[in-house]
Amino acid sequence: MTEPLLSIHHISKTFPMARNFRDVVTRSPRQTLRALRDVSLTVRPGEVVGVVGESGCGKSTLGRCIAGLETPEHGDMLWQGAPISAGENRRTRARHIQMVFQDPYASLNPRMTLGQTLEEVLRVHGLAGDAARRRERVDELMLMVGLAPALKERLPHTISGGQRQRICIARALAAEPQLIVADEPVSALDASVQAQIINLLEDLRAKLNIALIFIAHDLNVVRHISDRVAVMYLGEIVETAAAEALFTRPLHPYTRGLLAAIPIPDPKRRTSVPSVEGEIPDPLSPPIGCGFSTRCSHVIHPCRVRHPDLHQTGEHGVRCLNPAATRPFADPGSVYPATGNQ
Template sequence: MTAPPAARTDRPLLEVKDLKKHFPIRTGFFAGISGYVYAVDGVSFAIRRGETLSLVGESGCGKSTVGRTVLRLLEPTAGEVWLDGQRIDDIPLRRLRPLRRRMQVVFQDPFSSLNPRLKVREILAEPITNFGLASSASELDDRIADLMDKVRLPRDAVNRYPHEFSGGQRQRIGIARALAPGADLIICDEAVSALDVSVKAQIVNLLSDLQDELGLSLLFISHDLAIVEHITHRVAVMYLGKIVEIADKRTLFAAPKHPYTEALLSAVPVPDPTTRRNRIILTGDVPSPIRPPSGCRFHTRCPHAFDRCKVEEPALRTVAPGQVAACHLHDPAAQPVARAA
């Protein structure tokens, strides 16, 4: 994948600062709140123009909740979200609406995310007309035809319904819908996980080509590191509601610094069957986000944990140029003296 194009400014397109999303737990309809699910608990990252940041981790770690909270499909509990220098997490929804055309999403299921009662033309026309981007019927037709060309579907397919397409074609329609209002940030929420292997490659290549052509920024949410390696510029690894490591693609895949990242990468299949990889098997289950462990949230499964990990939460600190990790093993002021029970 080519490097991101030169930015027009040093300011990131998207900045997320200490984002939190806690879901209240109620034991009955009239009962009070008995606790919270700490789905996202202090996440920070930035995405430059023309860059892809992949958010990866096990199912249930909170990565999809991050994407939906950034989009304000879920209201954040705390933290800040900045789009092109403008804070958007606390503005009224009526003022947010004009900004939504700049932030679009491609969902996981390419069938349920499309209205089965609408033809493709109506699906693509809806965001264009909602934001007043076409002044005439002919201009609307031209925009729709251009979208079909961009996602490599025949123009006459606009007269068909979603059920008449394959899964990969439906996902292309979803991508075209995200492009329709002129978005410069697209959040891909497990956008290829429901597709066959060969179709995944086609969609990833399409996203890469569109990024090069349009200068798009992508937040690519996935649990598939083999796919991530082909599309991303940087990777952020999440575990139980927190980011534990961020690095550029080459650095992270070659020299991960967090034990959880090492375990994830050890499970990625390698194309050469003769190549041996030391698989890291994590013991125990993922803790509940209702009662996350104290200290480092990974210490209950970490093979390198020591006493400090149980009581003190590690901060994200620079461990190499362009690489940060939240692990006490990389704090020069603290050496492991005893293993945690």
């Protein structure tokens, strides 16, 4: 078994909330939002780890902690076995871990040409030698992400969303990282363009052996690209397994609900009742027991009072006191119609 590239052990992160006038008058303590709660994750070289969950589940905070934009309060993060300290040199970390963001319209400096954006990375990190060599490398990077080098004189607002996302990927690749954190990299794009970007990420992974943490709310996309998947709910990982195992034999009731909620592009397989009722509880006052107990249809009494641990069976971990091991599950993905034979 290869040594993990990145291993995260039991990290937590809270954000203090601003106190409003009433809080100050009534002297109530400052509330804190637990964005991450005891999260552990490993990423091996060249592996794609999908992180899924709904808004506010902490998946973006996890990505930001890994990329160094946030500092977790507890727990350890190890890079190839050595701890990443809080005050670690940002330049060193940049050469290991890079990030691709969601909004291709906000993730490029609007006043720099595409070429300048890429060249800056090379210059700051002293990569690719002199100016002439740097220009060659910029062309190379653009070709690598499927863009014509002629575009490098353009400003971001003159290219399409898909092209911008390619430049963002090229910018991350310029630092020659071994891990890229991709936070919802395709959710702002149209379906036809999404497929282009996903293919590109898969190609790069195959060619450069770059590991990927793929954060998304779209389970179909995550299923397509990931080796392993972690499902998050209220700041915790509630289930983690190899992708196929997770999608065909999900154990956590939330994972099941999430999978069943995806609208299947097949009118013959309609459902009439929502898969999960209710909404995510207020993260400022999460339930005492299991976070999902307020919405779970298989809730038993202990769920409301005891916080479940992540129970690991081999590669498959589930945080549930009443896991769905014996209940049958129809994988929505297995019955997709084969459409559009050209």
